[in-house]
Amino acid sequence: MNNACPLCETDSKEAFSRIDQRYLICPKCDLTFVNRNDVLVPAQEQLRYELHDNSIRSKGYLNFLYRLINPINNFVKDKTKNGLDFGSGPYPMLIELLNEEGFKNIKGFDPFFQNNLAVWNENYDFITCCEVLEHVNELKKTFENLLGHLNSGGFLIVSSGIAPEKSKDRENWHYILDPTHISLFSEITIGWMAKKYDLTFEFLEKDLFIFWKK
Numbered sequence: 053m054n055n056a057c058p059l060c061e062t063d064s065k066e067a068f069s070r071i072d073q074r075y076l077i078c079p080k081c082d083l084t085f086v087n088r089n090d091v092l093v094p095a096q097e098q099l100r101y102e103l104h105d106n107s108i109r110s111k112g113y114l115n116f117l118y119r120l121i122n123p124i125n126n127f128v129k130d131k132t133k134n135g136l137d138f139g140s141g142p143y144p145m146l147i148e149l150l151n152e153e154g155f156k157n158i159k160g161f162d163p164f165f166q167n168n169l170a171v172w173n174e175n176y177d178f179i180t181c182c183e184v185l186e187h188v189n190e191l192k193k194t195f196e197n198l199l200g201h202l203n204s205g206g207f208l209i210v211s212s213g214i215a216p217e218k219s220k221d222r223e224n225w226h227y228i229l230d231p232t233h234i235s236l237f238s239e240i241t242i243g244w245m246a247k248k249y250d251l252t253f254e255f256l257e258k259d260l261f262i263f264w265k266k
């Protein structure tokens with residue numbers, strides 16, 4: 053069985069099980085991840101995502117998205133800069149809102165709903181990952197691909213639940229109840245990623261952080 057961490061490839065041990073998924077914790081980067089033999093098949097995964105109706109402008113959802121849009125407005129004064137929303141979901145609401153904020157060059161990519169491979173022909177000044185990276189299976193490859201398409205001085209802004217510090221608290225963490233949440237970061241993981249890839253990082257909120265490419 054392959055117990056390699058999907059982020060740093062270190063052999064990891066099973067820490068706990070919930071329902072029918074086994075979870076491992078990486079001793080090196082502290083990523084919590086679902087045993088890749090236990091993840092949903094893509095068709096089941098897509099069905100779950102289709103349940104997320106992100107076309108409705110509820111106040112709560114807009115507030116949630118503005119947690120990313122406000123810092124982008126602060127950091128990016130030139131509205132012609134290139135942006136990419138990675139994992140844009142069934143409806144590209146974040147892109148729509150960024151367009152309303154005046155950003156003119158925002159593209160979206162989603163392997164299930166907007167598999168537009170042409171987005172990888174260019175580089176970006178900023179990339180958004182709003183509740184996306186925790187769903188990613190090939191995390192190392194995906195993260196390196198995103199960094200590879202980020203311009204120098206650009207940033208990757210990520211919203212994702214941050215795992216409790218203690219492994220026993222992760223077992224009871226509500227965030228893992230979603231079976232599509234298979235790659236879970238802790239604060240240690242974020243620090244490890246920044247060091248490994250020579251990025252600066254900053255937590256804007258507990259579950260919202262930015263990596264800056266030097």
Ligand SMILES: [Zn+2]
Pocket residue numbers: 057058059060061062078079080081082083
């Ligand atoms: Zn690891």
